[in-house]
Amino acid sequence: MEAKKTIAIIASTEQKTTAVVDKFGAENYRLLLLQKESNQLSNVSTEIKQKYPALEFEVIDCLKDGCWEADIIVLDISCGEQKEVAELIREVATQKPVISFSDHENIELENSLKYSKVVTVVKTYDSNDVSLCGKNRAALMEVSEILKM
Amino acid sequence: MYELLYKKISELITISDEEFNFCKTLFVPKKLRKRQYLLQEGEMCKYNTFVSKGLLRSYTIDNKGTEHILQFAFEGWWIGDIYSFITENPSNFNIEALEVCELLLITKASMDILFEKVPKFERYFRILIQNNLIATQRRLMGTLSETAEEKYTNLISNFPGCLQRVPQHMIASYLGITRETLSRIRGQLATRK
Numbered sequence: 001m002e003a004k005k006t007i008a009i010i011a012s013t014e015q016k017t018t019a020v021v022d023k024f025g026a027e028n029y030r031l032l033l034l035q036k037e038s039n040q041l042s043n044v045s046t047e048i049k050q051k052y053p054a055l056e057f058e059v060i061d062c063l064k065d066g067c068w069e070a071d072i073i074v075l076d077i078s079c080g081e082q083k084e085v086a087e088l089i090r091e092v093a094t095q096k097p098v099i100s101f102s103d104h105e106n107i108e109l110e111n112s113l114k115y116s117k118v119v120t121v122v123k124t125y126d127s128n129d130v131s132l133c134g135k136n137r138a139a140l141m142e143v144s145e146i147l148k149m
Numbered sequence: 150m151y152e153l154l155y156k157k158i159s160e161l162i163t164i165s166d167e168e169f170n171f172c173k174t175l176f177v178p179k180k181l182r183k184r185q186y187l188l189q190e191g192e193m194c195k196y197n198t199f200v201s202k203g204l205l206r207s208y209t210i211d212n213k214g215t216e217h218i219l220q221f222a223f224e225g226w227w228i229g230d231i232y233s234f235i236t237e238n239p240s241n242f243n244i245e246a247l248e249v250c251e252l253l254l255i256t257k258a259s260m261d262i263l264f265e266k267v268p269k270f271e272r273y274f275r276i277l278i279q280n281n282l283i284a285t286q287r288r289l290m291g292t293l294s295e296t297a298e299e300k301y302t303n304l305i306s307n308f309p310g311c312l313q314r315v316p317q318h319m320i321a322s323y324l325g326i327t328r329e330t331l332s333r334i335r336g337q338l339a340t341r342k
Contacts, residue, residue, distance in 0.1 A: 003186040068180040068251075091150065095177040095259070115174040 004056070008032045008070035010063060010085060014044045016076040020101070021048055021057075023147070024074075031057040034066040068092035072146060073116075076101040079108070086112035097142055105133040119143040150178055153201050154253055157225050162273045171266060175259040181205075181246040187228075188244040194233035196254035200226050203250030204314055207242045208322070218323040221247075221315060223308070227277060247315065292325060298334050300324045 007029050011017040017033055024031060025048065033048075035041045041059050048057060060066040067073050067089040073096055077085055086109065093116040100106050106120040117139030121130050132147075134140050151173055158164060164172070177196070181187060187205060188194050200222050207228060208218045219242065222228035233240035234257060255263075263270050291300055301324060305312060311320065321331040 003189045003192060065180070068178060069182075071179075092178045092180075094174060095254075095256075 004028060004030050005071040006030045006032060006069055007072045007074055008034055008066040009074045009076075010034045010066075010089075011074075011076040012078055012081055014041065016101075017041060017044050018047065020074055020076055021052075025052040025055050031055065032066045032070060033057060033059045034063045035059060035061060036063065037061075063088045064092055067096075070096065072096065073098045074101075075099070075109075082106075082109055083112065089113075090116075097139055097146070099143055099146070110135060117142070121147070150201060150251065151176075151253070153225055154199055157199075158273055161276050162269050164267070164269065168267045168269075172263060172270070175255055175263055177254040177256075179252045179254055181250040181252065183246055183248055185246050186243060187246065187250075187252070188230065188240055188242060190241055190243050191239050193237055194230040194240045194242075195256055197227060197229045197234060197257075197260065198222075198244075199253040199255075200224055200228065201251040201253055203246060203248040203252075205244055205246050205250060206315075206319065207244045209241050209243070216322050217325070218319055221308070221311065221319075221323065223310065223314075231281075247319075297324065297326045297330050298337070300326070301331065301334050302338070 007024055009017060009020050009031060011020055021031060021033070021044075033041050033044070038061055045059050048055065063085065073089065073093055075082075075085065075098065090113060093113055096116055098109075098113055098116045098118045100109055100118060100120045101123075102120050103123055105122060106118070109120070110118045117134070117136050119132050119134035119136075119139050121143075122133055123130050132140050132144060134143070151169075155169055158169070158172075176199075181203070187196075187198060188207075190209070202224055204224075205222045205228055206218050207220045207222075207230070208216050210216055220228060228244060230240040230242045230244075232238070233242075260274070291303060295303070301320075304320070304324065315323075317331060318328050321328045324331070
């Protein structure tokens with residue numbers, strides 16, 4: 001039996017948080033939903049409890065603590081938020097897979113978290129397909145396995 | 150986060166700030182809550198783990214469902230299943246946090262990079278392995294030849310903080326004796342004082 005992996009999720013809106021949870025909610029993961037301010041995700045939390053009754057998840061106020069506990073970090077944030085988030089989590093994200101959802105390849109994030117295994121999931125124009133971008137081949141393989149691609 | 154690791158490494162080898170900063174980039178920082186697992190039986194042990202804060206135990210469960218504790222790991226110690234780590238075969242061990250833990254994990258691939266870039270780390274890990282071999286040999290001899298009371302007194306003299314942090318039934322399991330025998334020994338030692 002493999003120890004359950006913990007995924008920390010940082011998303012800029014409630015909708016984005018729900019969309020990320022939908023990708024992992026039915027899988028055997030423990031999810032940490034990270035919020036910058038208290039009660040930011042209280043509605044989402046109720047919704048998730050109803051949708052995935054068996055899911056082990058928790059809402060945490062501190063981005064750094066949540067990422068410290070995590071095995072995998074998932075970001076769905078705007079370019080403007082990236083610098084601040086990277087500063088907060090850099091120290092505890094070393095060597096961890098960081099999956100970033102974006103509409104373009106994210107070199108800036110790779111540079112900000114250069115000791116993490118950053119992989120950007122880019123949505124292909126005019127289609128539902130996605131492609132993975134990143135410098136680290138092993139990380140690309142790992143993330144493609146996590147996302148079951 | 151890395152202070153204790155630096156202190157422990159510096160006790161055995163001399164490293165520059167630049168070398169240690171490089172070393173830091175290869176570790177996965179991981180926080181575990183009490184009762185969470187670092188490794189579960191059947192899973193491959195991918196990491197060699199340094200304990201910056203907290204306490205863990207490694208144990209197996211036999212066919213009758215009895216737990217056998219192999220090791221406790223306190224701050225400044227390393228823990229893992231070396232057999233699974235080296236051979237990449239599934240582990241027979243579980244490693245569980247007995248307290249909130251702050252850990253630094255390193256994979257075999259990252260260790261190889263570290264040895265290649267900073268070869269003096271081979272000396273550091275060689276000394277660790279030597280010490281581990283000595284401890285394992287002593288523990289084996291203790292199991293084969295010491296009385297239950299000797300095992301207990303050796304444990305508390307080697308790890309004085311152990312009694313305050315580890316539940317009695319786990320100490321009994323580590324020593325390979327029953328809880329009743331442990332209580333009897335503790336009672337006898339208390340009367341003698």
